[in-house]
Amino acid sequence: MFSIDFLINALSLGSLYALIALGLVIVYGILKLVNFAYGELIMVGGYALFMLANLPALPWLVMALIAVTIAMLTSYLTERVAFRPVREKSLTAMLITSFAVSTLLQNAALLIVSSRSRAVQFPAIFSGSVRLGNVDIANRNILVIVTSSLLLFALTLLLKRTILGIALRAAADKFQMTRMLGVPANLIISVAFVISGLLAGVVSLFWIGRVGSVTPTIGLSPLLIAFVATVIGGMNSLEGAVVGGYLYGILFSIISLILPQNLLDYREAFMFSIVILILLFKPEGLIRGTYSGERVG
């Protein structure tokens, strides 16, 4: 049952989910904001790819880089224009803002492009496969695993070895204290949003690579995945998000394999019931951060 083929598939799904979850948590850790507009950053990346493909031939890698940059820029702009002014107000105000930003970006895509899905071209390397022993392994899956490993490695270096990274982690831990020590809050929060946008951009390459096209509502499923993965792993630690992402990807593959078809329809409902149960009984998730969310009971 668990062939190499299956393992690679599960691992690649897990890597992708880990990136998705990390992008959400990096902002949540600092602002305690569940960013509903996160999924739309993935959509923005996808539309950027679609539009760039219409321009005179650019190498695909350059297009991908531009798309990721646009996602980063969008993330930064949402922070600058929408989140920064409401940051001081209340958590609810910030959450509603993120919901509004999400609706804004979605409907802007509707308005500017179309509600119909747009096919996005990917280079041949994405659709090919390599033969390993007696199984075919899709290149796409290997690409996901390699890219996410590299990205996670680079991020770990950034967070552990640079002053910026240390400041980011300190801010996620105790924001007020970090500010008092002279770390500029605006800079740290902007950096968090930019990293979140970077991850969303990279995710958009692979997510749209799987689906093959982009629609205004494409961001919803990755957002839901990020919710599940971060809750499983622990909302207050970055490691937790990565672990939760991998775990969810693998769990999802197993569930898809063993559940009968008529129950498979309810897969999302099952996953979200698990989320609610975890939040009730083990709200800190698998990996406990230093600060656990407030809870009354």
Added chain:
Amino acid sequence: MKTTTRLKSVITEHSTLFILITPLIIIALVTDLLDDTLTERIVITMFINLILVLGLQLFMGNGGILNFAHIGFMGIGAYASVIFSMTPQAKSIGLPDLYPILNPIQIPFLTALLLGGLIAAFCAAIISFPLMRLSDAAAVITSFALLVIIHVVLVHWDNITAGPQTLFGVDRYTDLWMSVIWGIGFIILAYWFKESSLGLKLRASRDDRYAAATIGVNMVIIRWIAFTLSAFMAGIAGGLWAHFITSFSPKAFYLTETFVILAMLVVGGPGSVSGAVVGTLIVSIVREGLRTIESAINIGQLLSSTLIGFAEVFLSIALIVILIFRPGGIMGGREIRWPKKNPLSKKNEDSASTTIS
């Protein structure tokens, strides 16, 4: 003489209710006199949205917790009431996979509507009890998860719903005055709840949950009552809407509608019943205006492509602007009141408000 002064004092005490209800009745009367199908359609939709916003205000405004699941309970109320109000023949066409036991049951519309509301409230009561101790981000994610779960169940449980397909063949029972009466009734209910000791306790727990707990407020139970009541209102709104629109699919009870209702409440101000009413009125008017512009542009073919999403883009920008410059909404958490004439009572109120703030 004594009764008239008493009546007068009741009216001045609860002037908010009269000030809120009078313009709504005028709107309804004008619509009735105009007898224009489109206007009537807009006004009925507005009153149904008003019920949803009031329900959301009851839990979110008084409890201070963002609730995304509200529209899910609207969906439950819609499907539940429809199952009981449709004729067996219509059901065998519209709901071919319905459980055979439910097929022959047909009860009058009002009882079906109430039953739909009660079923929504019952579901809410069972699901939400363990969730009410969660606050902040955990509460938001669970309510969002709940919306997704309800949506997935509505889409896939084709023994109860028509699955992802549109359900046809619902009889139209909801007319203008039906929606107006329910809307006004729920304004009174929401106002009563807010001013009652339950509402006061809930608001206390919103402002400082630890202080409230110290003086003996059982936050979990009170939140639970409010959540159930709010789901009942959503369920009734769903039933009214279903018997007004007569064909719908689970897609109607998802994020788009959630956004509209949330926008109405936030624009008006979640802290007060007046905010809910004002927000619903303003957003409804603006939205219809934008839609008219949108369709005028589309019909006139002023642009090369059809214009969609224009109203939503405008609304979300307006929402962000409101949150930046007036986070309490237009009403800022206050109720509209008739200014009190008695100088003594005004003085008392002033001193009371200064001591509180």
